[in-house]
Amino acid sequence: xxxxxxxxxxxxxxxxxxxxxxxxxxxxxxxxxxxxxxxxxxxxxxxxxxxxxxxxxxxxxxxxxxxxxxxxxxxxxxxxxxxxxxxxxxxxxxxxxxxxxxxxxxxxxxxxxxxxxxxxxxxxxxxxxxxxxxxxxxxxxxxxxxxxxxxxxxxxxxxxxxxxxxxxxxxxxxxxxxxxxxxxxxxxxxxxxxxxxxxxxxxxxxxxxxxxxxxxxxxxxxxxxxxxxxxxxxxxxxxxxxxxxxxxxxxxxxx
Amino acid sequence: xxxxxxxxxxxxxxxxxxxxxxxxxxxxxxxxxxxxxxxxxxxxxxxxxxxxxxxxxxxxxxxxxxxxxxxxxxxxxxxxxxxxxxxxxxxxxxxxxxxxxxxxxxxxxxxxxxxxxxxxxxxxxxxxxxxxxxxxxxxxxxxxxxxxxxxxxxxxxxxxxxxxxxxxxxxxxxxxxxxxxxxxxxxxxxxxxxxxxxxxxxxxxxxxxxxxxxxxxxxxxxxxxxxxxxxxxxxxxxxxxxxxxxxxxxxxxxxxxxxxxxxxxxxxxxxxxxxxxxxxxxxxxxxxxxxxxxxxxxxxxxxxxxxxxxxxxxxxxxxxxxxxxxxxxxxxxxxxxxxxxxxxxxxxxxxxxxxxxxxxxxxx
Numbered sequence: 219x220x221x222x223x224x225x226x227x228x229x230x231x232x233x234x235x236x237x238x239x240x241x242x243x244x245x246x247x248x249x250x251x252x253x254x255x256x257x258x259x260x261x262x263x264x265x266x267x268x269x270x271x272x273x274x275x276x277x278x279x280x281x282x283x284x285x286x287x288x289x290x291x292x293x294x295x296x297x298x299x300x301x302x303x304x305x306x307x308x309x310x311x312x313x314x315x316x317x318x319x320x321x322x323x324x325x326x327x328x329x330x331x332x333x334x335x336x337x338x339x340x341x342x343x344x345x346x347x348x349x350x351x352x353x354x355x356x357x358x359x360x361x362x363x364x365x366x367x368x369x370x371x372x373x374x375x376x377x378x379x380x381x382x383x384x385x386x387x388x389x390x391x392x393x394x395x396x397x398x399x400x401x402x403x404x405x406x407x408x409x410x411x412x413x414x415x416x417x418x419x420x421x422x423x424x425x426x427x428x429x430x431x432x433x434x435x436x437x438x439x440x441x442x443x444x445x446x447x448x449x450x451x452x453x454x455x456x457x458x459x460x461x462x463x464x465x466x467x468x469x470x471x472x473x
Numbered sequence: 474x475x476x477x478x479x480x481x482x483x484x485x486x487x488x489x490x491x492x493x494x495x496x497x498x499x500x501x502x503x504x505x506x507x508x509x510x511x512x513x514x515x516x517x518x519x520x521x522x523x524x525x526x527x528x529x530x531x532x533x534x535x536x537x538x539x540x541x542x543x544x545x546x547x548x549x550x551x552x553x554x555x556x557x558x559x560x561x562x563x564x565x566x567x568x569x570x571x572x573x574x575x576x577x578x579x580x581x582x583x584x585x586x587x588x589x590x591x592x593x594x595x596x597x598x599x600x601x602x603x604x605x606x607x608x609x610x611x612x613x614x615x616x617x618x619x620x621x622x623x624x625x626x627x628x629x630x631x632x633x634x635x636x637x638x639x640x641x642x643x644x645x646x647x648x649x650x651x652x653x654x655x656x657x658x659x660x661x662x663x664x665x666x667x668x669x670x671x672x673x674x675x676x677x678x679x680x681x682x683x684x685x686x687x688x689x690x691x692x693x694x695x696x697x698x699x700x701x702x703x704x705x706x707x708x709x710x711x712x713x714x715x716x717x718x719x720x721x722x723x724x725x726x727x728x729x730x731x732x733x734x735x736x737x738x739x740x741x742x743x744x745x746x747x748x749x750x751x752x753x754x755x756x757x758x759x760x761x762x763x764x765x766x767x768x769x770x771x772x773x774x775x776x777x778x779x780x781x782x783x784x785x786x787x788x789x790x791x792x793x794x795x796x797x798x799x800x801x802x803x804x805x806x807x808x809x810x811x812x813x814x815x816x817x818x819x820x821x822x823x824x825x826x827x828x829x830x831x832x833x834x835x836x837x
Contacts (some may be wrong), residue, residue, distance in 0.1 A: 303809040303818060304837060330836045347835040350806065354532045371806035372836070 255293050261297040263287070298322075308377060308411075314434075315415050328432050346372040347435035369444075379443035383414035383450045387461045392470045401470045402461035416451050418443070425449065513641060533542025544763060546575040548583055550780070551744055556696065559738045562745045562776060564668065564704070567784035572749045574702055576784055580746050581700050589696040589743070590637050592735070594626070597706035598727050598753030604713055607721075611650075612677050616727045617713075623675035623728060627668045629684070638662035643685055649674050658700040658835045661685060680731040687735055690742035697743030699735055707733055707817045708772030710756050725742050734777070747776070786825040797826070799834055807837040 263269075298310055302310070309330060317325035329345055349372040357368045369375055388405040391398040405413070422435045442448030529536050547563055554561065565573040574793045581591050594600075597698075600622050610616040631638065641661040647653040649671065649686025662684065690697035707729055713721045723729045744829055749767045751757055761767055764781060779787055787795065796816060799805045823830040 303812070303814050304807060315512060344836050350804075350835070351532055358531075358534050370803065 231315075255291075259275055259291045259293045260287070264293050264299055266293060266301050297421055306373060308380070309373075311411075312376075312415050312419075313379075316419055327423050328436075343431075343433060345433040345436045345440070346376070348433050349375055349440060352437060352441065375444050376439060379440045380411070380414045380418070383417060383443050383454055384410040385413055385454045385457045386410075387456065387458060388390070388472075389461055389464070392467075394470055400460065400464055401467045402464055403471055414450075414454075417453050421450050421453075435466045483717070494672075502728075519769075533804075537798070538575060538579050538582075539572075539791065540579070540665065541576065541784075541791065543572075543782050544579040546745065546768065547580055547782060551584070554744055556693070556742050559741050560697075560699075560743050560745050562621060562736070562738055562747060562779035564764060564779045564781050564794070565746070565748045565784055566762065566764050566775065566781055568765075569751055570784075570826045571714040571784045572827050573750065573784045573785055574599065575747050577700055577702055577746060581698065584698040585633075585697075586694075589698045590634055590686065590690075591698050592630070593633065593699060593700045594732065595629075595702055596703055596730070596750075596753060597703040597751065598755070600726065601706045601709070601711040601713065601723060602753075602755060607713060608673070610676065610727050611674070611783070612680075615725070616725050616730060617721060618637070618673075618727055620672045620675045624669055624672050625677045627665050627675060627678060627682075630661075631669070632664050637767040638665060640694070641689060643681070644688065646702050647681055648739075668744075676727045680727060681730045683735045687740045691740055693742055695742075697740075699743065699745040700747075701705050701732070701736065701745075702748045703753055704776075705749050705751075705754055705767040705772060706734070706738070706759070708769055712755055727742075736776070738778075787827055787830070792820060792825050792830070795830065805834055808835075 271280075298314075299305075311330045312324070313325045316329065325345055350370060353368060353370045353372075353375070357365055357370060360368060369378075383407065387402050387410065388444070389400040390403045392401045418436070418439060422432060422439055426435045439448055439450060443450050490546075543565065545632060549562065550561070565576055567573055581593055585591055600619065604619050604622065605618070606621055608618045608620065610618045639660045639662055642658045643661060643664060644657060645656060646654060646657045647664070653667065653671070655667065664678050664681050664685075668675040668682075686697055689695075691747060707723060709723065711721050711723055711726070713726075715721060724733075736747070739746065749762070749764060751759065751761055751767060754767065766775055767777065795803070796819070800811065805811070806816070810819070819830065819833060823833055
């Protein structure tokens with residue numbers, strides 16, 4: 219991520235009720251990515267369990283929270299957020315990153331959802347399904363002692379694989395004395411998750427034979443990452459090695 | 474497999490002898506007639522659309538069917554057929570994904586166990602579209618041959634009905650070309666071999682097989698079951714074109730012409746079970762599922778006295794037992810799938826449609 223640089227000042231006009239008023243934190247620096255909601259807007263509560271709790275069981279704070287919600291402004295829930303029990307925020311994020319040109323239907327079908335009503339004979343068009351089937355085959359082929367160790371839940375494999383791919387330390391180009399130096403820097407949690415997903419997607423898009431479909435390639439890479447092998451893990455280790463090599467430049471960091 | 478109404482309507486399929494393997498795949502090359510000795514008879518899971526490469530035998534080490542009312546009804550009728558009367562036509566119809574093809578598989582399995590000769594066409598739609606090599610027929614200049622599809626079918630027919638091929642004798646002499654001919658009274662296996670080796674005459678071999686079987690089933694030595702999936706392909710339009718880009722009608726394809734003759738009920742000694750299918754059909758609207766819509770006027774008149782059997786979505790008991798089966802085999806791996814909440818959600822999302830449920834559970 220680039221170091222916080224000075225962005226151009228943007229004039230913001232048209233103050234209407236509830237929209238954000240310009241909050242300048244540093245002189246000459248404005249938010250580039252902002253949301254249209256002001257700070258008083260609260261996030262929507264999609265969880266069904268929250269609303270099913272009977273009134274008697276609520277603590278003082280929860281009762282206060284409920285009363286507060288009745289008066290405050292609440293943001294609109296995004297279209298992709300459901301109150302389904304089967305929803306997974308990590309999978310949604312990954313699907314969004316895989317999406318090209320706004321084609322959420324295609325991205326979702328590649329990842330999770332079935333493509334009902336399309337081709338009559340088709341191979342598993344989803345990564346999660348392909349993962350599950352591969353693991354089931356291995357399970358049945360393995361002897362009884364190994365069967366307990368084989369993980370068949372595609373969600374656990376997915377989560378574990380992405381966790382294995384997250385780098386611990388990252389490199390940031392810092393301008394000093396006219397040159398850009400790659401300085402090792404600790405990364406925030408969200409940056410690490412983003413990098414893991416980004417590496418996984420780039421790997422699957424580029425380094426494959428042109429006839430191999432995305433779900434197949436993705437499931438293969440996820441399985442390899444689950445076992446701490448494969449190209450994405452290698453990339454993470456390369457990043458760590460570069461950071462180790464540039465240890466001396468760590469002093470250039472000021473935050 | 475005695476099928477009575479039980480609370481848990483799933484029955485395990487019994488082993489057949491190795492020689493009686495059935496090819497019930499919708500895509501013949503990838504079908505489940507795997508030639509293993511202890512292979513359970515190749516029925517598929519409740520999904521119809523994608524089982525060709527997603528072999529349930531690979532995933533579950535077994536293959537199971539759910540026993541449902543439409544199949545039970547049909548079996549009851551089949552058990553009480555009078556073989557002296559002309560063959561009765563049963564048409565399985567229903568919305569998409571309700572289980573018509575799998576009911577057909579169930580019937581085929583039953584008949585195979587009862588030692589009938591099963592003439593199974595996995596998908597008639599494959600014969601009217603995407604044909605690479607279309608040749609003019611040698612037998613009749615007006616018609617067209619499809620050597621590839623015919624040879625695939627002959628191969629599957631052979632594996633399914635090996636026993637009968639040596640028993641049934643041809644009743645006429647057939648001349649293939651200047652050098653080869655099949656004498657009268659030679660076993661049907663020879664005709665099939667001829668078709669498989671000389672691919673150019675495969676379509677004619679298929680025609681001969683169909684004609685002989687129809688003629689000889691009235692004699693009573695064996696019982697014939699004709700099972701066609703996607704029978705609306707026989708009377709629809711094709712996407713095949715001649716060299717001058719003019720479209721071909723289905724009658725002009727030799728395979729379709731011969732198949733139409735078999736499906737007519739002018740023979741006795743067996744039964745005809747047909748399935749309509751919108752999924753592979755050409756030029757039919759997506760929502761069409763009634764027989765009149767899918768068959769068109771011509772098809773409906775040709776099939777005219779038939780017994781329609783509606784295949785509908787799961788009722789609550791069937792849904793419950795399907796989920797139980799998935800849970801037993803640990804196909805549903807998501808933690809929340811075991812809960813009541815999860816089950817209710819699956820019920821709502823799939824609307825008890827078997828195909829939809831299968832696809833939903835695939836990714837959970």
